[in-house]
Amino acid sequence: MSKSFEILDVSLRDGSHSVRHAFTEEQVRAVAKGLNAAGVRYFEVSHGDGLGGSSLQYGLSATDELKLIETAVSECTTSEVSVLLIPGIGTKENLQAAARLGAKMVRVATHVTEADVAAQHIQLGRELGLKTAGFLMMSHMAPVEKIVEQAKLFESYGAEIVYVTDSAGAMLPQDVTARIQALRQELQCEIGFHAHNNLSMAMANTIAAVESGATYIDGSIRALGAGAGNTQTEVMVAVLEKLGYQADIDLYKILDVANQVIAPMMQQPQEITGGSLLLGHAGVYSSFLLHAQKAAQQFGVDERDILMELGRMKTVGGQEDLIYEVAQHLIKA
Structure with missing residues (x-):
């Protein structure tokens, strides 16, 4: 099968x-050099919460993201x-600075029902x-x-790609198929x-996304990412090749990045634990996991109870402060 998609790596x-x-x-530098050598067309470099994310609320960066x-x-x-x-974390000035340094792509992220806050940032990107x-x-x-409605807003602002983003790792293949097919028909x-x-549904x-018409798919080396991580880039290359697709990425070289570069810098194995499993089960934003673990230690409560309550409350990205309020409430309860 001829290549019909781009793999974008989000390890960084x-x-x-x-x-x-x-x-x-x-x-x-080491990761970028390896991804370039392996033939990865796009890879993302930002604070985990995007440009301007270095803060007490989201976590301070050890090194300035612009550097x-x-x-x-x-x-x-x-x-x-x-x-x-x-939007609301990163600014237009942050984006202009990144572009001056040579960034060639921007992905403007909003909650699934709030695409309208991204108009000026998408227009600036163009x-x-x-x-x-x-x-x-x-x-x-x-x-x-609703996803079709919001995606059409993105497209009207000038977006060249619209992403369905399973931030909580809560979807099953049929959920992905329904969303991608609908966008493919309407956009x-x-x-x-x-x-x-x-x-454990990322791959x-x-x-399902590729077979439904997605043309950009994300991965991370060794699955390095929030929660239990993302679709594992090197595994994705191998699986898609077995399915007959041409990924145009050198499998040996991407494995070298995984084993020789990423593995030594990982603080712990990227695996599905009780906490990360509950992120998907309860539908909680994946980057909340480390905050929930910290709050659990600080207040002496079970991180699983925190995550389940956050799911019941239908929390979304940007509500990190609620994690600590939930932990305090659990003590009182």
Whole structure:
């Protein structure tokens, strides 16, 4: 089968959550060099919560993200650097700075029902000459009709790609198929899919996305990412090749990045634990896991109870402060 998709690697953005935003210039340089050599067209470099995310609420970065972007760009000969921007966290000035340093793509991320807050950022991305995408986070929380409505808003603002984003790792393949097929029928732009592996469904969901018409799919080396991580890039390359697709990524070289570069910098194995499993089961934003673990230790409560309550409350990205309020409430209860 001829190639019909691009693999975008998020190890240096979503993976930032897993290492508590402690990437160094040397680590980013090594990963960028390896991804470029392996033939990965796009890879993302930002704080885990996007441009401007370094803060007490979201986690302070050990190294300025603009320096990390500059370092990554310097290693690219064929690859291109993408950045993530969440309106309300990142600003237009942050995006302009990233573009000056050589970023070639921006993905503007909003909650699945709030695409309207992204208009000015998507328009700026196009004005800066960046490949520009809209990123519908927590897509499991909205019915197909609402996702189509919000995706059309992104497209009307100028988005060249619209992503269905399973931020909680809560979807099953049929959920992905329904959403991607609906967008494929209703939109003229390209469609992307971003998975988390909290229910061990990331690879199956990614295959469902490709077979339903997604043209951009995300992965991370060694599954390095929030919660139980993302679809594992090197595994995805191998699986898609077995299915007959041409991924145009050198399997040996991407394995070298996984084993020789990423593995030594991981703080713990990326696996499905009780906490990450409950993220998917309860439909909780994947980056909440480390905050929930910290709150559980601080207040002496079970992290699983925190996550289940957050799911019941239908919390969304940006409500990290609620995690600690929930922990305190559990003590009183």
